Amino acid sequence: TLxxxxxxxxxxxHFHERSCALHxxxxxxxxxxxxLNNLAVVKAMQQQFEAALQDFERSRALREQLGDRHGMAMSxxxxxxxAYLNSQFATAEDYYQKSxxxxxxxxxxxxxxxxxVNIGSLQVELSEAEAALSLLRGLNLAQRLGMVPVMLEALxxxxxxxxxxxxxxxxxxxxxxxxxxxxxxxxxxxxxxPITEELAAxxxxxxxxxxxxxxxxxxxxxxxxxxx
Numbered sequence: 001t002l003x004x005x006x007x008x009x010x011x012x013x014h015f016h017e018r019s020c021a022l023h024x025x026x027x028x029x030x031x032x033x034x035x036l037n038n039l040a041v042v043k044a045m046q047q048q049f050e051a052a053l054q055d056f057e058r059s060r061a062l063r064e065q066l067g068d069r070h071g072m073a074m075s076x077x078x079x080x081x082x083a084y085l086n087s088q089f090a091t092a093e094d095y096y097q098k099s100x101x102x103x104x105x106x107x108x109x110x111x112x113x114x115x116x117v118n119i120g121s122l123q124v125e126l127s128e129a130e131a132a133l134s135l136l137r138g139l140n141l142a143q144r145l146g147m148v149p150v151m152l153e154a155l156x157x158x159x160x161x162x163x164x165x166x167x168x169x170x171x172x173x174x175x176x177x178x179x180x181x182x183x184x185x186x187x188x189x190x191x192x193x194p195i196t197e198e199l200a201a202x203x204x205x206x207x208x209x210x211x212x213x214x215x216x217x218x219x220x221x222x223x224x225x226x227x228x
Contacts, residue, residue, distance in 0.1 A: 017039060020039060029062050033062040070102075073115075113147055139224060151224075160195060173215040
């Protein structure tokens with residue numbers, strides 16, 4: 001019998017805690033930074049947000065001491081994600097901006113694309129005017145790199161933005177594309193569900209169906225060209 005998810009998380013947490021203790025005893029800063037990051041991920045999954053933030057911050061500080069800029073960018077991105085999960089949107093945006101600055105400085109284009117989309121998602125939540133620009137920058141970079149999952153995630157956030165701007169038909173077209181795309185995973189489908197419910201309250205069943213079908217029939221690259 002497989003252990004239950006909670007039990008698996010507890011086993012993983014215990015493993016990473018032992019790993020941290022071992023690396024710390026041996027003075028292995030590189031290994032400790034990595035294990036702290038892994039431990040923080042497990043704690044975030046268990047919704048132990050404050051503890052996760054502390055471990056991610058310890059990992060980030062070690063990576064800064066080591067001069068590991070790539071690792072620092074990852075740590076800032078992880079800090080931003082946990083702050084986002086904890087509804088600390090302004091704090092999350094600050095972390096993401098720090099991650100983006102490092103990733104652009106070291107030429108990490110794929111990381112920059114992901115972080116730009118993360119920033120755009122927060123700006124949508126905060127109703128900031130820069131949301132569309134951040135999402136478009138992330139989309140364009142992801143498109144050049146062929147990062148389809150990142151592009152689809154950005155379109156979900158763009159659909160939320162369209163809803164907030166009272167453009168439900170455009171939002172429904174984007175959702176139609178994402179929902180029907182073969183690479184859309186279960187996590188993204190869960191993000192789509194509340195948007196679809198909101199669209200159903202804004203559009204007639206016939207109009208919603210038509211917009212969703214338009215999105216399903218439109219190639220991804222063509223959809224991107226319609227975004228302002």
